Amino acid sequence: MRRPAKGSNRLLAALPPADLALLSPHLKQVSLEQDAVIVRSGDRREYVYFPHSGAISFMLDMPNGATIATAMIGREGALGALSILGPSRSSVTAVVRVGGTASQISVSRFHAAYIGSSAIRDVVQAHTGAILMQLQHVAACNGLHSVEARLARWLLELHDRTEGSVLSVTQGTLSQLLGVRRTTVTQMVAKLRAVGAIRSDQRGLIEIDRGRLEEASCECYRIMRRETDRIVPDEAVTPRLETRGR
Template identity: 60%
Template sequence: MGNRLLGALPASDLDLLGPELETISLDQDGVLSQAGDDIDYVFFPHSGAILLMIDMADGRTVATAAIGREGAVGTLSVLGPSPSAITAVVRAAGTATRIPASRFHAAFSRSPAIRHAVQIHIRSMLMQFQLGAACNALHPVEARMARWLLQLRDRIDDDVLPLTQQTLAQILGVRRTTVTLLMRNLRARGAIRSDRRGLFEIDRARLEATACECHSAMRLEVEEIFPANTTRSRAAVLPENGRIPESGDAM
């Protein structure tokens, strides 16, 4: 499976989801869930990048998390029936597997492995939310913009990012004029090689020098869940006794 959470599941547990899994295209700027609406589907991206956005009453927006093939959209619905608190927007096109939320909830109740996969995903998301809140409060907007560009780059594995300055302003919760000024500074440092209409080409190493430490902390969290050069996640594979490990247990 292209999605790491699904790919880490034992075959018998994946079979619980299999009959209703559907592969779909993720179109750029497509909305997977809207704040205030019920969650109808759980999405497991295979490629592309999705941002979770908070919509404020005055019309402003700000991004709170990025999700790619390491995660899923809609899994928080297993915590109980309630409207979505966020809007999930596709920022880089790709593909995903989706399943009706009701079917996923049924499999979640039957499978310790699926419950554990959701557990580690929620842990990773909470890390993004917590670091993101601290980053927004403490770090300069230029460092935050570099972090978001790198987070998107990590998920699409390409130095050319499908973004406009207006989209970046929505992600950061700032005016477009602020983004224009930041882009000028990053171009002068060589961190952004070009910004053609709707596309940014970045220099990853130079951009990492500008970003705050939050990017490396978030990336390390994903790498710890899905170690490099392994076909399955050590965190997502259940021990032989089937017990879900507690956070303090040795893996």
């Protein structure tokens, strides 16, 4: 499967100029530094982020200290967009896994624009649908598929949001994403290395062979990619989301 095209945030790119103008004066460009925690579980959400590059994982923190990833977003999504449902605290911890950039806007400014624009409401609805789809597939994948196949899927999702073929990701990070011990990650990395899907070193750099990694992954990766592209089209394919009543 071909990697997604690189470019601006797909949700912002889907907005007609007049609707984007409601947001533009209040958008601030920020850097997403690898391993940075943008919001912690239980924190009040203050900003909405529209990534232009990089990857953010949504981590569920368990009482015993274990973590597992429930979703990952890049330029096809947003962090904090569901704050329009009302003041609330984050149910997940959002961690930058691949560094990049994003447009940041305060929750109050975003809510005001949301109220005044049906196109922005359509974009939020599309984003919500994409996240719900991903949550469902990740839950099914965690219960039905092997750790090796799940590792291949997460690596592909990271690769989709990384320039080049080399990922900077530690086994500790992979352990958090998968919700397994590091020793298990070590074993699964060795299996993927044995079939030529990846090459890794002690510095936490993983070079992937995309074709072989896709063969090692379960069908969940392809389904989620296809459904995300259907729900939130890339501007390289279609410049605007379909909207109702416009």
